[in-house]
Amino acid sequence: MAAPPSGDAPAVDRSRDAERTKAEILAVAAHEFADKGYDGARVDEIAAKTSTTKRMIYYYFGGKEQLFIEVLERSYAVIRSIERDLDVEHLDPIDALRSLAELTFDHHESHPDFVRLVSIENIHRAEHIAHSTELAGLANPALDVLTRILDRGRAAGYFRDDVDALDVHMAISAFCVFRIANRHTFNAIFGRDMLDPARREHHRRMVGDLLVSYLTSR
Amino acid sequence: MAAPPSGDAPAVDRSRDAERTKAEILAVAAHEFADKGYDGARVDEIAAKTSTTKRMIYYYFGGKEQLFIEVLERSYAVIRSIERDLDVEHLDPIDALRSLAELTFDHHESHPDFVRLVSIENIHRAEHIAHSTELAGLANPALDVLTRILDRGRAAGYFRDDVDALDVHMAISAFCVFRIANRHTFNAIFGRDMLDPARREHHRRMVGDLLVSYLTSR
DNA sequence: CGTAATGTACGAACTGGTGAGTTAGTTGTA
C-alpha cells in the first residue's frame, strides 16, 4: 500500500503501470466529482478524461461509490499532512492561533475542489465517510495543535476558558469554508465576489481578529 | 389567473384546485430536492409523493429545472420575510447586532432544508438563481438592517470602521450555515454533533460574542 | 505459458420529458 519505491524510475514506461493508472483515475475523478457532484458525475465521463478506460475504474475501485470514497480519503490526507507539519509551539498563543487560522484560510482558498467535495459529502450526510475506515473517527492533527495553543493561552491568562478546541476549530472552518463554498449564491444575491483578491488580505486578517478578539474578551 | 375569490370557501373541494396542486408539488419538491440534491432527486419520485401526477409538474412548472428554481425562490422568500419583520431600531447597536445574529442562527437551525438547498445551489454554481429574476441581484433586507446597526454603532464610537455590512453578514452566515451544512462530516470525523441541544445555547451566544468582540475591538 | 492489466461491446434499468386523450367546471344563450 505504501507508495512504491520507484527509486530508479522506470521513466517513460507509461502503459502497464497499475499505480500510475490508479493515480490518474483518482485525479480525474476528484476533479469530476468536485465539479458535478456525486450524482452529477458520470463514470463514463471520468473514464473518457483518462488515458485508460471505464473497465479500469471497476477493475481498480469496484464502482462509482468506492471511487468517490477513495477520492475523499485522498483529499483529506492532503490537509492532514499540511496540518501535521505546522509548528507553532515557539509562538505566542495569540500569534499561534492566528497562524493556524491563516493556514486554514490559505488551504481552503487554494483547494476549492476539496471544499466542494466536503459540501457534496455533507449533502449525502457523510455516508461515504462512514464507510471509510481511514476517515471515520480519526481526529484531525489541527485539533491537537489547537488544544495546546488554547491551553497555553489560558495558562497565560490571555484566553477565556469556556470554549474548547472543537468550537474554535468550528468557527475558523466556518469562516474559511463559507467564503469558498457559498461564494456563488453570495455573489448572485449580493453582487460581491468573496474571492476578489482585493478583499483577500482583509478577510485573512479578519478570521484571526474574529477569533483572537473573541478568545481574549471577557 | 388571479387566485379564485374562494371567499366563502368551497371547503372540501380538494380536486380541480390549481393553486393547491401547485403548492403541494412545491412542498414535496422542496423536501425531495433538499434531501437528495438536484441530480439525486427524481421527478417521478416527487410526483409519486404527491396526490397528483408527473404530468402536472410539467404542466405547471415546465420541467425539473424550473421546478427547482421555484423551490429556491420560495425558500428565500421565507427568510426575507422574517428579516423584513425584524425591528431592532429601538435597541442599543450591540444588542441589535446580537439580535440579528441570533435571528439568523434560529432561522438556519429551524430550516435545515433551506441550508441544504443553498448548498446544493452552490454546487451548481448558482446557475439556477442566475436564471431567476426574482432572486438574482435582489438584496437582502437583513443587509439594510445591518447597515443601520453598524452606522449607529460607529457613530456612538462602539464599532470599528474597517468592516462593512456585507462582511459582518458573511461572518454571521458562515457560522450559522456551517453548523447545519457541515454537521455530517464534522460529526463523522470529530464525533461531535453540532446540533446537540446541550450546546445550542453556547453556540447561539458564541455567534453574537464573536461579532461583538470583533467589532468593538481595536 | 500463466497471470495481471487492459480494451470492446453490450445490456438492463432508469430518467426526464411528451403526445394524446379524458374529466370537471364555467360561461353564454335561448
Add this chain to the structure above:
DNA sequence: TACAACTAACTCACCAGTTCGTACATTACG
C-alpha cells in the same frame, strides 16, 4: 332552466436517450 361550447385541470402510456455495470476477448510482462 337546459344545454351546447369552451377551457382548465388532470391521467396514462410511452419514448428516446442515458447510465452503471459486466461478459468476454486481448495484450504483454515475467
